């Protein structure tokens with residue numbers, strides 16, 4: 001009999017995971033405590049923009065014409081408990097208000113709500129990013145509360161999906177990391193991931209704490225790479241060097257590698273910033289805070305980028321205040337191919353300039369609705385061309401393909417001043433300069 005799978009929490013991670021599990025051939029039941037979310041998913045609609053996810057979902061959601069019917073949704077933990085052999089916990093762990101530590105309350109309520117309904121042998125698999133030590137604690141809690149007792153096991157299986165590539169990363173993971181306390185957990189997860197394993201995805205088995213640390217250390221490493229190149233950008237600016245050339249040149253060293261060396265206004269999103277901070281907070285609790293002191297610097301280099309972008313904009317406008325100046329902002333999301341504006345550097349910069357009196361008009365291909373919700377007082381335009389109309393300066397802050405394909409000559413006809421600041425080092429300077437623009441980018445010589 002094929003395993004039956006539940007996915008608890010149908011946000012970014014959960015919705016993608018549920019659809020991917022159905023694609024792999026399993027019967028899947030997705031659960032969320034927000035009924036509106038469940039209703040949307042039942043109609044085959046995805047609550048966020050993620051390339052390929054809606055198609056995948058519609059291929060499997062029961063009741064949609066032509067679907068496999070393998071994917072259903074519910075709000076009932078009782079139904080989930082009765083249905084599943086393997087339960088994936090995919091709820092989020094946001095940063096606590098006013099603290100660095102992460103908020104475990106959604107994870108804890110998911111475990112507490114599910115456990116009383118586990119009346120037969122089952123594997124519970126944590127996918128949420130949690131502070132090291134959580135899995136061991138949750139395993140005890142589960143054993144005590146589940147009627148099936150020790151027949152219920154816990155495994156930790158961190159998720160590394162990138163927004164914008166969530167479907168691909170889930171169906172074809174570059175590694176599967178599994179923290180277990182017994183053999184059954186490993187066996188069942190090998191069954192769940194049989195397809196990617198057959199494709200050659202490495203399967204790495206370890207204890208709970210190591211598996212929890214893999215996720216936070218991977219994100220810390222990525223953040224460190226980005227802040228490293230952004231620190232080099234600061235030095236390049238001081239020395240009149242070119243950080244883009246520098247990154248290209250050091251990237252040829254295989255030990256360094258080219259990826260994640262794009263200097264700009266830095267990282268944001270729902271993961272990297274809060275995971276760094278939660279990691280530092282947890283290390284402090286464990287008495288290992290010194291080991292992670294450097295992450296504080298990684299965080300501040302990153303946050304400094306946003307302020308620096310604001311200052312460059314001020315400089316481009318002649319060095320005075322922003323009052324009465326028209327600033328066009330291209331990009332609101334924290335990265336392209338996503339509608340996510342959580343801790344978005346782009347929106348942060350737009351907001352700072354607006355709060356200092358600038359007349360800011362934002363355009364983003366997918367993030368407008370979310371941006372408006374977070375920052376309703378900014379100006380918004382329906383197209384890039386409308387956003388730049390009459391602008392004294394144009395800021396390129398999220399590297400959507402659409403922006404790389406803009407024609408500088410066409411934009412040049414409608415702006416007040418042909419001035420562009422590239423906060424992502426993603427535009428072609430020669431192209432813009434040829435069309436009569438003053439092009440400036442972070443960490444690059446100004447002419």
Ligand code: UDX
Pocket residue numbers: 159160161162163164219222226259260261262263264265266267268269270271272334335336
């Ligand atoms: C990240 C991790 O990559 C993923 O493995 C983890 O599961 C969740 O967190 P994601 O938040 O989707 O994924 O974004 P990512 O692609 O890592 O980019 C993070 C931020 O760094 C973005 O704001 C991006 O613009 C920025 N970035 C990335 C740079 O500024 N420079 C780079 O070279 C790369």
